Amino acid sequence: MATATKEPRGAVPHPDLTQLDQVNRDVLKTLGKPGLVWWLMLGLCIAGIGMLGVSWGIQIVQGIGVTGLTSPVGWGVYITTFVFWVGIAHSGTLISAILFLFRAPWRQSIYRAAEAMTVFAVMTAGLFPLIHVGRVWHAYWLIPYPNSRFLWPNFRSPLVWDVFAVTTYFTVSATFFYLGTIPDLAAARDAANGFRKKLYKVISLGWRGTDREWHHFGKAYIFLAALATPLVLSVHSVVSWDFAVSIVPGWHATIFAPYFVAGAIFSGVAMVITLTVPIRKVFGLEAYLTTKHYDAMAKLCLLTSMIVFYAYLSEFFMAWYSGEEVERAAFWARLFGHYWWATWIMLVCNGLVPIMLWFKRVRYSIPALFTISIFVNIGMWFERYVIIVTSLHHEYEPFAWGVYRPSMVEMGIMVGSFAWFGFWFLLFTRLIPVVAIAELKEVIPTPMRGAAPAHAGGEGGEG
Amino acid sequence: MSDGLKRREFLKVLGVSGAGAGMVGCSTESVEKLMPYVVPPEEITPGVATWYASVCGECEAGCGMWVRTREGRVVKVEGNPDHPVSGGALCSRGHSSVQGLYNPDRFTGPMARQNGELQPISWDEAEQRLADGLAAAGQHLTLTGFAGPSMMTLMESFARATGGGVVRFDPLADAPLREAGRIAFGRNVVPWYDIEEAEMLVSFGADFLESWLSPVRDARAFSRMSGVDERGSKGRFVFVGSRLSLTGQNADEWLPIQPGSESLVALAMANVISGAGAGAGPYRDIVNAYTPENVSEATGIPAENIRELAIQFAEGPSLALGPGVAGQHRNATAANLAVAVLNSVAGNVGRTLHYSAPQLNAPAFGYSGVERVMQLIGQGVVGAVMIHGSNPIYALPASSGFRAAFESVPFKVSFASSPDETTALCDLVLPDRHFLESWGDSAVRPGSWAIQQPAMRPVPHFDTRQTGDVLLSVDSLMGQDLGAATFHDHLQSRWQTVAASTGTADFEVFWQEALKSGVVELGGSQTGVAEQLRQPDRALVFDPPDFDGPGDLHLMVYPSSRFGHGSQNTNRPWLLELPDPVSKITWHSWVEMHPDRAAAMGLRNGDMVILSTDNGSVELPVWTYPGIRENVVAVPMGGGHEGAGRFSDGNGVNPLDLLPAESEALSGGLVHFATKVTVTPTGERRALATISGSDVQSNRPITPAVALSALTAEADHAEEEDGNGPLQELQGVGGFVPVETEGRPQDFPLEGAQHGEYGDPETPRWAMTIDLDKCTGCSACVTACQSENNVAWVGESQVTMGRDMGWIRLERYYEAVDASHAGPLDVRFMPMICQHCGNAPCEPVCPVYATYHTPDGINTQVYNRCVGTRYCLNNCPYKVRVYNWYTYTDEEPVREGLGHAPEPMNWAFNPDVTVRENGIMEKCSFCIHRIRGAQDRAAVEGSVIQDGEIIPACQQSCPAEAIVFGNIRDTRSRVAQSVESARVYRVLDELINTQPAVSYLKKVTFHDVESGEH
Amino acid sequence: MSETKGILASYEYVDSAVNAIEKLRAGGLKKITAYMPYPEHLIEDALGYDQSPVRVWTLAGGLCGAAGGFAFTAFTSMDWPLVTGGKPILSMPAYVVISFEMMVLFGALSTIIGLFINSRLPYLKPMVVYDPEFSGGRFGVYITAPPERLDEARGILQGQDPVELREDSAGVAHAS
């Protein structure tokens, strides 16, 4: 970007890229005619969305009772999946904004896909608060607007915080995403013809890449990044407060905000790996998504995994150390109670499996990383399931203890949400350059005819 | 809510009650019709409730009730405070009578069997057929359950006039008790028990709190006797029996005796008290023979326990209650006699029980009567049988062969108002009116009479006639004359004599007074007569009877506390879904087994087993229960109906099929406890439809108790127990400003909340205290609340999932789970309702203010604002919020087997309370509609609401008088005074600083409570 | 201004573009527009930019958002005071969350607006003085000058041997 300094040549992450316009050629070819595989997957996703629609329809017509939810477990798969998707969203912003501010060298080629993932993940997460309420036709009451009842929402409720946090997060990350794509859309426009040319012409807002455009673009981008960084932390903190501000043993913990943020990045990075590995293969972008990148992401995974696992342990420790009967019972039930299996899946997938990432060979083996990332995704979904369900089923009032079994409808909607996400992501891979063309050019050698001008010497030893 | 007509259904009833039937169903029309009266009844004002005094017809106890009607439509029944039996309270069965009245499965009119099917016919034709049938039959018999005195006399005189006989039959007859009374004192009656007067109570298996004699009155008397008073004295209650019924769970001590050995314990006690029989008069030798040492082996009770018990028993005014029907075995009469002897030697006769003032309403006639009927049928002399107020096909053991005998009768008539197993065999059905629609009377004891009057015009869906009227018109059709045109005349003519006995000149005045108050006390039943024991005139065997049948497990078939003998009135969702007070299981039947025994057989809760005796076999799930002897299994009556209605059919099994059809030799009562049974696991499992998540408190101060000895000590350091001082820091401005309050209920609103309407110190704070030392766990409050607040029933599948909707969850914890041997047994009852916390965790998490705190301190729920996020449910530590997972209140169920309110059941909706729909959270509202109603009245009349003027439904119906409600800001109010008790505590308050408005008074135990708290 | 004309030169190398720009500016020809496939500092520096005013937009938007968010929550709870959970009507800590989110939201949106205004986006006029290669690998320098100085400018541009040089009259570019 405008202020991003060049990397010293030694650390160039794309050794086999020399030509600027080669980047355009390589990347823009991904926008070509989709193959059969793509169409099949799209069809699959549309089918999944259909399932989601039907399940939701049944639930609305008959009642929320078609779920397995019951007293005392008032929240289940829906909220679990909601938190899961919000978590997924986070790594996108992390990679695009935070790594940008920290000038991480390996960011450029993956952040576009990660950001797209963010936007679509939030779109998916946004469905679930609507799905899980009993009277969705009144859900708009959570939005503060002047109405004929003189009533406002209750801003003390974390659910209203959620509304604000998630909508803000969506707006900002979508804006951020779009802003970053504008120059590349212009590039696509210049390469394309026919309908696509018209389309890109419109959505690239007539970008020409003049000095003035670049100048302000750079500033705007860096400020958006600066805003998005605290936002991403706040959003998952707010989500964690849905639980932490309650008095449910197993929810009411001060560690939740950082713990959730770390978990979010953990799952998000894993999801980035899961998504980019196929893209890399299908579009032949090995030159762009190099093993160096995956190594870096794996390290990030490892770090966050350790944070998360530490959070697990400290939760159990505090439960024991507090000496508080109810708290202890809740966590004992978590480990050895009715839902022991979920807990152990969580511990294994999020705590033990990532230990393999200590080994360089694993970090540099794409298939291994892919497999591990799948494990992490599963583990993180179960983490939320464990937090929500096991805590609720074993609360203060022993006589009111009960268990919850998800119903087919819930499962259908949960699976459907993945289809909904996949649908958008597939469209993305065909409409928008999956690698940031302009930004990538910053990290490949600048074309120089002679020696650099004297006053530009500070710009790293080019030439 | 979706349907505005549910709550305001009455608009059509206006038309109905104003101008007869016809306007039903306009609720389905798009344009709503207003139906004014033609001629308005003086006493009815639209929107204002009208009350009628009447008598409950659910069981023989005959509780006086007040019937609440709105616009000529019964919406609720409550106890009549002036009545000697109910004393203002009512049991669940009584409350559910409303669902009997509006039961959609009632006969829509008279029916006659044509080519195998019951076809509707006209009343004239029906009565003509009956007349002809009886004329043709020659001799006919009337088999009747209990009925009011006037109805009995009418039936008898009708039988006399038309050449027939009347046989009374009740599956739960107390024949052995009466016979024992005759042998002992020459009085063939059920004595009047003054439990209140006793300080030491011993029940030999008599379930007087649930199914025996008069549960509501006895529960009140018991709670007064056993509840600790301000002087710190408390009556002691010991239960002697093989299984702990609900009554037994209320005992301070349990002697789990060998099946059938009550007489031995009773005689051994008598032996100790009477000095080896010296004081036992004619029973000297018998009593002498049974020393505690002799019997301890046969009873399984150590001698010293019996001795100790006997000494306590001899001390003050005490009372022993004879074996109930549950333990009615082959030597039942002897057992009752033994208890009578015990009472006699302890000097209780004439002090705490009175043969001179017997209970007229106790069920009397046992199985022997039925045996005679079958005999006569067998001889072919009976041409017609009329069934009234009973369901013998269900209520008699299959082995009795009554079905075959009954089928062989040429002309079978039933007066049942709704179909059951017996009407399925009848040739003619003349549906009687529900007791809320009909005239009648009851005599509780000599000199105390009550009138049963119709509280509404007959429900227009059902073309019924009161059997009394039918008999009279049939009688005249047969050319006879019983001196009355209608049953109402007959009733009045009988009451003329009653009036005369009081010496009132103007009968009209007397009659009106009687109707208003609902009860007439003539006095004249003299008590305090100490009868002397007489020489027994019959051979008696006091030893435990032999139990025939295979296996080594004694089968106990006991009356359900929800259904009684359960042959009638089971088709009621409120009762079916009411958790059984002991097992907390709804809808289906179960077999109770001791955990050790079950473990030995590898059985767990919910494992299906087959019980089989020589007489039959049934399949049902196991429920392990520490309150039962290892060699006994127990099954409740009332399940397994066929053709008794859409709700009750197919729920559970009818255990009577396992019993031998045998009457006790001396008295002729049916034996319920006579056979052994084999238990065969089927390998199947089923999820129990229970509301119990756990039977133990897991070291949480949910229901702490205090030992009687420690009670006074506790009073001293009561102050420091109000221990959430440090927690105060946690509230205020989301956690910043400490609030100067001890967090007592009366401290609401909190300092931080002094805004707008909340600042006014004049606003009341509504609060409640529940005395757990009095609560007997009878669950009457649950049904009362359900009836008052339009609480939906949800169906078996939903309860199994944990979605029951009761606003009161009557929790039952075992403190000393090892109750299988003698010693302190501690069952704790906890009516858990919304605690209306000052710091309600549910409130701040609601995104739309659907739940919040009213200025008068109620944690209220605004149904129509609720979006249904269920966050409040998650965050409620007491889990008292219930959620409408489906719409359970439509006329059609959303799904098969879900709760719904078919016509005319939806007439029972309380117009003052919103009917909820799918996706809405609800919970106890402190009966806020009653509060607002009182405030409206007060505002209009310019009066001030007095303490006790507002009574929520639960308090109103509590037989144990355990609940007190009122404005705790008013220091003179009962509730404000009750929280001054040393026993007061608030659930989980010290743990999470919720500061509830509901306070509980700790249960008081005789044994020490370990670790002080629980 | 029909007589004003412009010349568009496109280069393959950054330093040629930079040199051209510096020479032009040195010659007092300052009406320069540079085109680049990615933000190249050498060129930006050559053009001598100072701080972008966009940041002011961000600040203003953020402050408005924060203040507005807090005011709104406070107003709504005073508008119909309802006590929940024994908490006061004005539960400040809760409202901080809302005002924070509003700060971010409005800050971001106003940043975008600031960007569009400052960089004249969206650009709706027909793109004549443009070459598709600029989004690929080439750098462009477009100079507009009064006719009498055009030759001088052309000379400077030619001096860095451009890939292509285009005359432009009244906004209509044609190769020369």
Add this chain to the structure above:
Amino acid sequence: MTKRWIGALIVALATLGSLVFVQTQDSSETQEPEATNGATTDVVQPIAFPHNVHAGIDRIDCQYCHFSAERSVDAGIPPVRTCIGCHQIIGGTDERQQAEIAKVREYWTNQEPIPWVRIYKVADHVHFPHMRHIAAQVDCAECHGPVQEMGVLAEVNQPLSMGWCVSCHIERDVSRDCSVCHY
């Protein structure tokens, strides 16, 4: 470019539409669908009862017919006996009136209730105690409009929406606690 404008248009319409939806939701939310939306004006009553004659010309007090308004939550619909009390004597001036009054007498002779069509109905979850409003000296007309001028009764000047109730409560500084009306 035109595409962009179309897009903008669509977005604008969408927001507008959702707003309209929300607003309609609000107003319909607090009342019986069939009882409002102006449909009440063209309701045909079984008897063309002219409120303007009874309440206007004859100056009969509202509570003479709506007898329970001052002591009950319901205002009460006059029983046929109340009608006949006067109309035994009063037969009407022109034959149109006579025809209608004849109907009243017919209902009386058949002892049937008159199936009036409901005009005012607050939703099921709203409790409106007439008595308190009478006691607070709220004039009937404040809610029901100038009934004494209405030949055919029509719902006037408000859709019984919550805001309408609340604004009056605020005006008179009486409690607007939710649980005053909703329970």
